[in-house]
Amino acid sequence: MDNSIFFPLLLVSALTTYLVRVIPFTVFRKKITNRRVSAFFYYIPYTVLSAMTFPAMLYSTDSVASAAAGAAAAIFLAYKGKNLLIVAIGTCAAAFAVSLIRMLVL
Amino acid sequence: MTFRRGVTDGFAIGIGYLSVSFSFGIMAVTSGLSWWQAVLVSLTNLTSAGQVAGVGIMSASGGLIEMAIAQFIINLRYSLMAISLxxxxxxxxTVPARLFDSFFITDEIFGVAVSKKSFGFKYMTGLAVYPVLGWTLGTLLGAVLGNILPPIVTNSLSIGIYGMFVAIVLPVCRKSKIVAGVSALSVMLSVVFRYVPFLHENVSSGFAIIICAVIAAVAGVIITPDRRARTDG
Structure with a gap:
């Protein structure tokens, strides 16, 4: 990636992420008592990850078919309560298997 | 609560970060970053979801404002964790110690530190040693192997980080109906932004994530405002 695009975006990304951490850690020392605000903070990680994952996950490999196989494996393994690493390996393996079949058959 | 104790407590986190950042490294180079750019992103940001969104914005040559808002929303949870810590x-x-240690506030470091009755600068700094090493080293390995391995393998590996996201969200959805509801709503909105041509052409992926996540979380607050913030990581 061209450095003239990369470095300004890197700087903004790193600085924003740092400020989000440092300002409350240094300035605010009180607990959040507003229940609506704390509920919002509780939900946001899950809604962010959900929106980031679907449907983007389906376009993260060389074909929607292999990505869909990976997504199905991820949902199955995560539903079974497997840990992060096992789910990731299963996801990649399922996507790879379908990619391989497509390469050999098509 | 010594530095050494912190280092020991952080070991398991560091090992866990190796695999997540390996996936990130692969994903970053398949998105067009060079290996050292991927490593630099990990070293300066130290956050998974934010970095994945950030690389997406970089590869789309997105705007600086878009990057700032995306990182702000995606990493807003660290503010809550920082206040708890x-x-x-x-x-x-001290204040200089806070300026230094706040860089290391991640979901997992927060989870370990907040379980202590009290801790200081030495402990928290020690706690960050292996996670930072693991996160950086994993990214390097992923990025380098991403350049060497054949495309069919790297393509299959680049989906791994999304698998991890599923593994984070789904178990919580099984336990909490409201989390399942807000997550499902967020996915539905994200699908709308992806497949309605007008939205897909005019709203970048970074902004789409922000809009979907905020609407879904606000809907959750309206439906169940009593959900207390979970502070156990």
Missing amino acids: SQKTDESM
């Missing part, structure tokens, strides 16, 4: 720090956590 603040209640448990002892007098060794």
